[in-house]
Amino acid sequence: MAYRTLMRKSHPFLKLSRLGLVTLSTMVSSPVLLAQEKPQSSDPVVAPATTESQEPEKKETPKAPAKKQVRVLALSGEYVDLQGASEFNPTDLIMGGGLGKPKSFYKLCDLLDELSHEELVTHVVFDLSASSLSMNPAQLDEFSRRLTHLRGHGKKCIAWLESASNVHVSIAAGCDEVLLADLGGIDMPSSSMETMFYRDAMDLLGVQASVTRAGDFKGAVEPYVNSVMSKHLKEHYLAMLDSINNAQVGRIAKGRGLAVGAVRELQKKRMILPAEALASRLVDKLVPYGALEKTVMDSLGEGYEWTKPKTKPKKELSIFELMGQAMAPPKNALKIKDDSIAVLHLSGAIQDGKSPSAGNIVSGPTVKLIEELTADEKVKGVVVRINSPGGSATASEAIRQALEVLAKKKPIAFSMGELAASGGYWITCIGQPIFAEHGTITGSIGVFSMKVSAGALARRVGVHVESVTLDSAAGMNALNHAWTDEETEMMQKFIGTVYDKFLQIASASRSIPVETLKSLAGGRVWSGEQAKANRLVDQLGGLDDALAMVAKNAKLDKYKVIHRPEATGGLDLGSLLGGREEDTDTLVPRSMLGILESKLTQVLKEHGFRGDSTRLLLRSIDISGKQAPKAWALLGDELKIR
16 A cells, blocks of 8 residues: 555656556456456555554454345457467557557456356356447357356356347346346347448559459458459358358357247347337346446345455556567467366467467477477367468468367367467368367468569559569569469469468368368358368367366366467567568568558558558568568458347
């Protein structure tokens, strides 16, 4: 208390000054949104000194029995499987948003497990009033099982809704009782998908895409070569959406004790008023807005107290200390002391390279981490948690081979999150158990190579690229060069070879003949439920199920669960400013590539391009002509499912 008071006096909160000095206050909290701390006295309280002779005799008075507790958990914001440096937003330093806005989904799950063992906690109230609450379909499946586990330990769960979406309703459906604000409502649309097609805009801008691909269903390239989605791809996506939506409807119907058809009809209506939600039994009671605590406590009567998770004390940091923490490299992993099962998170696009890149899976550091887990005797098994649209085929193969070595020494299982497609599926092809959720998007067994030729656009923004080569093949990957027919044919052979490799390892892993697998491959994507029916995955389930299997195979009764890589809030200034390791061998300075990339992506964004896939393709362009064109096992991130 005295320390905190001293810090407040010596480091007052200052606004930015001409000297550039500022003090910011940050709070490290649990993964749920918590109420603010109670105000405390600004002066330390000093107790009078006493001696044993002076201390008066105290009569023991019987303690009142502890009250039963109603624990409130307010959920808000985005929950992610693994927190990392990519979530740092420099503008938060000025706007006051703080570091690490996305919250750890598995810390939230751990909190529920802890609550199941707290004897005094008899009721858990989930405050779902925040419109910002976001979980993907795979997380919702996992969270529903955690709620079932919590209720199985005798805890009554109550959900509070105001303006609810599918995410809010899905969570609430797992509770014993659902309360809705009388001024609220529910917006419950069916699953949908959107993707942007750039062909017409590219023609106007002077940008051309050269493409080779294996399979007619590789939707990653269609936005760059077609003006609209092909009919056969749209029909395939509709079937996948129907499977994902059926899982969502089934989750709500089961939780609320409703017929699946009734929930589907509510989806078609979409906007549901409070009275309609009550009449349809989506909720149990309408409550005056802002009367959550009063309603719950009045229903329980005496002997209960309303409690919230404890917050950690605030720590005062100067701007220099804060920036120092933000730019610090990841901390070294702590030495593992107990028998453990490691959860290896592979999140982001898969890339070749030797240096870590925030938000991506880079082959070099990932292989090294897998080798460390293989060698550590305290790691008795590994669950590989995948959230990836894929990426480089060569990087995917390097990671797959490292996992194959690991699997020969220790039990291993794969847990697919929201997305485990293309290269994300490639790395699972080692013949080990694969778990997927109903809403997981997986498959996309297909390969393509594509380069963006933006010479005309570069000239429009004032950039001229001059190539001096001894023959045309030397400059086939230059920015201002589109592939010729001969070069396209050559690339098609290259892509065909990589695709055959993909089919072979997937066939061996899943024990599916190649000819049969071809009807499931070609870039086709599947929901987890479809993938299970097609034998592309083994079981429907989440991380908890995969952990249980690995523990059983490792013959472990007691074990700790560790997560790797460790989450870090570090900021890589090199990646922030556009520098990349693979640029070191090019004839063009890094700064030149960064400027060119910045200008091109700015123009493309102004014309409606989302930017992420385009930026990845631009970065694959090698102006020096030294590097070979890349083979991608990638599901386009332009595809957004809601």
